[in-house]
Amino acid sequence: MRTATARKRVAEAKVEVMENPDGTRTEYEDLAPEPERLEALLRDVFERNWDKIVFGPCIQGSVFEVRMTEPPKKVSMLDGYMTVDLGPWHLHLCLGENRKTHGGKTPPGLARHRRCSRVAFFRDIRRKAGACVRASFGLRLWNGKREQMMTVFFPN
Known part of the structure; x- marks a missing residue:
């Protein structure tokens, strides 16, 4: 990527700040949920950085912290x-257009629900003695109904 293009993308990046009920903040920097871009990003995460990540759904009341051993x-x-x-088990993520369901064509509403509609890098910020302390950061995906699909935690 050319430096000017990279600078322009950084300058155009919009950060959304969410205040959480426990007093922490989460900052989100959205990416366009383009299937080819998502595939490249997730291939990099799972194929080249598999040993550095923890992933799974992360919602209030339930966090799956999956760590790959190979x-x-x-x-x-x-x-x-x-x-x-992953051998004994696997995961599916709907990144692009889903055309088929068991026994026929996927209804358009169901296809929109399944597909990733938002992807963002996130950073959780905690306050400690008046100072901001980074707690965790990573990547988060949501489907067409804004339900979380997966969180990938990057190493701190």
Whole structure:
């Protein structure tokens, strides 16, 4: 990427700040949820940085902290879904257009619900003795109904 283009993207980046009920803040920097861009980003996360991440859904009352012990057997795309094959188990993420459902065509409303509609880098900020302390940062994906699909925690 050219330096001028990179500077322009950084300058255009919008940061959304969410105040959390526990007094912490989460800052989000959104990316365009383009399927090709998401595939490249998630391939980098799962294929090249598998040993540095913790991932899973992270919602109030439930956090799955999955840590991989070896690289994925395979990362593939089919019908809008990325599949990350971890051997004994796997995960699917709908990144693009999903056309088929068991026995037929996916209804348009269901396809919109499934597909990733928001992706953002996030940074959680905690206050300690009046100073801001970074707690965690990573990547978060939401579907078309703004339900969280997955959080990837990057190393602190």
